Amino acid sequence: MKRGKKLLSVFVATFMVFSFAACGKDNPASEKPESVEFNLGNYKLVYKDACIMKDYDGNDALVMTLDYTNNSGSSDSYLWSISENVMQNDVSLEFATIYLDESSFETVCDSQFTEVQNGETIEVKTAFILADTTSMVEVSFEESFGDATGKVITIDPSKLSRETPTAPSTKTTEKATTADAGDALLDFWNGDWYGWWVMTGCYGYYEGMGSMSWDICGTIDIGDDYTGTVVLWDEDYTRNDPMVEASVTLNEAGTGEYGTLMSESGNFTDIPLEHADWIVDPGLVDFPPGMIIIDGYYENGDDEYYYEIHLLPWGSSWDDLGEDFIPYSYYDWYLPLVEAGKPMPDSIDVGV
Template sequence: MKQTKTKLLCLILAALMLLSGLTACGKDKEGKDSNLIKLGDYELLYKGACIMEDSDGNDAIVLTLDFTNNSKENASYLWSVDETVMQNGVELEAASIITDYENLETVVSDQFTDVAPGATLEVRTAFVLKDTTSEVKATFEEFLGSKKGTITVDPATLSRETVSDTKPETTGTTGDTLLDWWNGEWYGWWKMSGCYGDYESMEGDWWDVCGVIDFDKDYTGTIELWDEDYTRSKPMASAQVSLSEAGTGEHGTVMSEGGWFTNVTLEHADWIVDPGLLDYDDMIWISGDYEDGDDEFHYDIYLRPWGLYWKDMEEDAYPYRYTDWYLPLIDAGKSMPDAIGEGVSEGNAPTNQTNAAAPGGNGIVTEEQVQKGYVWMNEVNNNIFDATYEDIVAYFGVEGEFVKEEYSDHMQSNYRYYKWISSEDSSHFIYVNFREKTPGVYTVSAYNTSGFSGNEAIAKYLDIVKAEAAEANKAASANAEMKDFSVEIAQFAKDDVKVKIMTKIPVSGWSFDDSGRCLVENDDPTAFGAGAIQFEVRENIEKFDSYKDSFENYKDIEDRVIGGITFHGRTYKRIGYDWIQYIAQLDDGRALSIGLRDMDCVPGTMPDIILNNMTFQ
């Protein structure tokens, strides 16, 4: 089984690499002695290096190592050793080099191979150089341990190897057929199982899910998914993926290379999606495991192309919204909306008022209020799913138009449905579902637009709505009752290295999440989507750049003095969240990161007040 999986992974990875080649790599010209690095149950013997050209024409350093497995079980280099290669203070990116086009093997293929106890295997690893004159420092660490070792290589002393293979012809390949099958809109459902921790009560729960798959001609692309609590603009999952012709069927295999699922990262091969394993031709199955501290669950996602009728399956296998939402849309020839439940016309939206005792009004507001309201719910209010009907009424200033009330067997809860409608065009409205979580208290469970573009509303009003929310936050913060707060944050795997953080927080509305090491802008520290101030301790500030290559929209911002210490500021997007991060070296052995996740820090607002009151020991 392991042999087969390893071979498949190698094939998939190889198919992604743009075409290049590799000949034998020699030792450096100085003839330095090999370096032995002991990493717990494993040993690495550095044998030499050379310079190759990668698939993009960049110079790459290729290191050759002997990997010895001294453990009692089979082990591969890939899952036993963590490598970091630096040049001029910058972490180098992995290089793509193919060694065997016929068998689709790469320079790093041997890293996947299982090595028996006591055996040794030669492996190679390759990284794109910044230049060919500055020293390269390679650090190798135990994947799940603390042992590490370092070697330093001078690229100026290395021999340069030429490509011995040639690029295969691409004329007449079946790549377009694969792309046509995968690319496009998908719809289905996903289910949770094996739930532990905070998710234990959700065992067996399932939801409709929509998605978009987009591959480029080089067989790399993205998969974005959203269920009933997310939207296309704020998806539940966004994965960087690769496509290979290798697989058990004609549609090849897709594999994750990065990205995120809810609030956890996706790594290489966390998803391996092979449609040939299923009984239905037009279906894909994504399977994965969620782990965040003590919270765990397994998830299975089943998707079919948007517009396909599921008549070949039993009705109990249909998604929950298949009949009342999906069918009317595809019967009308409509494309997939940006949110589940969106796109239902006035004629087939529920209209029967079944509970005259439910509160309600005419729901009439201006067109601007409708669009700004959507932006506020979708982009600004991080606690929207904790917002009650009364909270939404307070925002709009009027009672919503009551549509209906019903009991959902699927969710075992009462639901009420309301609309807030544009006075200028009655076809423009926000449709909001409220779920009764506790007796008599209805909170937002879903919302969507009708008649206007949510993306256009965001582009037009986001900055305005953020500014309005900041002013409201300032007013509330100025009168908030505060209390003292302190917490000790330890460096990972070093409980004796700690930073004590002291500040003031509101008596209500904020809490601390121990597992996430963060102050959460909600009374419930596990609240979904809530903004947070997250703390992390490392030995030096350079360690906070470990994932810098995955930062999107990176920007340095003005430094900030916190607790008498100057912190460097920067903003970026990572794992679906927008971050404001402040980092500083506190002393010789401690560096601190203060990260504001999905939270602005406008002067006078509560995040700003909390930082202004912060001190450290």
């Protein structure tokens, strides 16, 4: 299997190399680096600092601090507008999860989800698991939905200080809010789902299959620690032999009340799923309420396509959505089962 790539790849256009010393005051030998400022289309970034922290699994992680300014003319977030590529020893580094408070699952990078109004600036952090703490790291940035690219920043991990993540002083109040929201989030996500999925932009073996759609079923199971699994199967698969099996994390930050679901690992058909290949925010779906849309990119050799998966909880009515949005087997297979009070079966047998 070929390693899956992110939907938006980073291409570096301008090279300017900087070596930076550590952040933090607990290392007497560290020196605060000069900031690096550059524009990426409608956005402005200022690289301010870097340090090393331990992620939730005990790995050393590079944590960078930046100022993010949104000049796009509308509200936007760092997560949706900026793509990063972090390389060490010619290998892309994986995103790191670093908790500020494990009881509420707040992480150092949560500010990336914040909706920033036009003209406003916020501080964000981004974190990546280091392969080692001695080899140089090269970081580049790109506008996600544009062609603008930024400078390449070179960081020497051996000169960085180590820091321990600390929660903000307002944490007591925020923790109570998180606990109140937790049950509602799990109630929304957990359970059985049904809908359809579609391919577009198909090449190779899948050329000619663009805009074809298939019914799909699935189960989401997320625990109190906000980690869990998503299992999906269409007409060619079953619950025990699924089309998709993904490990996911849930975060209450998002554009709506249901937070954001993010892939961490797993498989989509015959390719791996990686951290942030899926970023699922129900608040971005205008209609109907409660629908989730999972989108991603498949590439295996010369075979590639984009995909979208549309899901509503099992038992939901699709009648008001119009023929173009109703799953193919909705009337002949799904609706009779729902009207009979049947649970979601382990396979989609449209012959029944």
